[in-house]
Amino acid sequence: MTAKEKSWKEISPAGVCWKSSTQFLTGDWKTYKPVRDLEKCTRCLLCVLFCPDGAIHWKPEKGDIEFDYNFCKGCGICANECPAKAIEMKLE
Numbered sequence: 001m002t003a004k005e006k007s008w009k010e011i012s013p014a015g016v017c018w019k020s021s022t023q024f025l026t027g028d029w030k031t032y033k034p035v036r037d038l039e040k041c042t043r044c045l046l047c048v049l050f051c052p053d054g055a056i057h058w059k060p061e062k063g064d065i066e067f068d069y070n071f072c073k074g075c076g077i078c079a080n081e082c083p084a085k086a087i088e089m090k091l092e
């Protein structure tokens with residue numbers, strides 16, 4: 001197997017990735033998944049700012065946010081920071 005065929009799971013700790021992080025779908029790291037209560041959410045966008053992986057996107061055409069589960073690592077920061085307590089971390 002060549003280096004280019006390795007997945008992120010086969011890279012040793014502190015190993016160097018050879019391609020952009022956008023090409024690794026790191027969402028499969030997660031154990032817990034953020035699920036939003038649409039009734040409680042005030043669209044304040046704080047979760048968008050706090051997500052360390054940029055996995056929550058503001059969609060102006062919908063006037064709403066969207067989680068990108070391909071990149072969400074399930075850290076729970078969004079749930080912790082949400083002032084409306086609209087995000088619940090659920091076991092995948």
Ligand code: SF4
Nearest residue numbers: 041042044045047082
């Ligand atoms: S932080 Fe909470 S209330 Fe604000 S947009 Fe995110 S889910 Fe909605």
Ligand code: SF4
Nearest residue numbers: 051072073075076078
């Ligand atoms: S759980 Fe973490 S990675 Fe996933 S959307 Fe929330 S803040 Fe971002």
